[in-house]
Amino acid sequence: MPRFDRRRFLLAWLRAITPSGPRLAGLMTKEISALTGPVLELGPGTGVFTAALLERGIAERDLTLIEYERDFAMLLQGRFPDARVLQLDVREMWKTALSGSFFGGVVSGLPLLAMRPDDVQALLEGCFSNLRPHAAFYQFTYGPKCPVPIEILDSLGLVSKRIGWTLRNFPPAAVYRISRRYPLMILIEQRRA
Template sequence: MPRFDRRRFLLAWLRAPLRIASITPSAPRLAGLMTKEISTLTGPVLELGPGTGVFTAALLERGIAERDLPLVEHERDFATLLQDRFPDARVLRLDVREMWKTALSRSFFGGVVSGLLRPKMPVPIEILDSLGLVSKRIGWTLRNIPPAAVYRISRRYQPMALIEQRRA
């Protein structure tokens, strides 16, 4: 991680402490946990809140092509930095809550990686249930500021017998 990234994060946090979750970029240990189940077979990966690109770099190491990495970043300085560091990635400077207004909402992604930190599972169970999704904590690390948990959200699988019954 370039040494000036810590300074960038601290300054961004000072400007908007309620919008920036951390005073420092995510640690490599967290980036490894966040991307450990992603491979070239995953397909395009959407990244939410990439900051300075710690997870982005880990995704590239996993074999995801830059052109298959849309990066959604709200902070202007981070978005500019990301476009310089990852020129083939599609950097969108917008609030994640506004994504539904863009073409991204109609795109297919094999995975989504989010650096938007929360102290607990970030999606309420009611929303998961309504979308047919389940959540599982797959790791955590104290070697991050703040310490972080990593969750995998995936589709709830149904036994084939239930699928066959619904078709009848």
């Protein structure tokens, strides 16, 4: 098995057997408030981050949850009946269900390290095309650095900053905020249009 495939398999397996804990959920959502507006959650799994978003004041009706696994999507719909739960592949979400949607933030439980770099770049490009100027993409990782390669961040005009880490999660995890390098320029361009 090639090294990249082994890493993808291991990360997917790890995500499946170790749901995120409350400390990680708190870190993932600490910069989000009721003022953030609609939030897009990618790979919500059992809804640990979703529940934390509700605690931060996001209205359930302002949550859009994208979950690939059918069983998790059904579970989420039962737990969060007022949220918009879509069972689909994140690579397809901007082509169909979310076309024309805008969000105040993205919370991602996706295993970016297990994804192909082309897919990570397309995912971020799609998300930032549908985010408000000062909105951010929040991602956790079990790795030692941001899971998005610097080359991808640079090519999209993005920056990452670690906003926290917790040893009280198994395994320990760090959370990164990914945002536009120059959000003010985007706001000026939108006002000119």
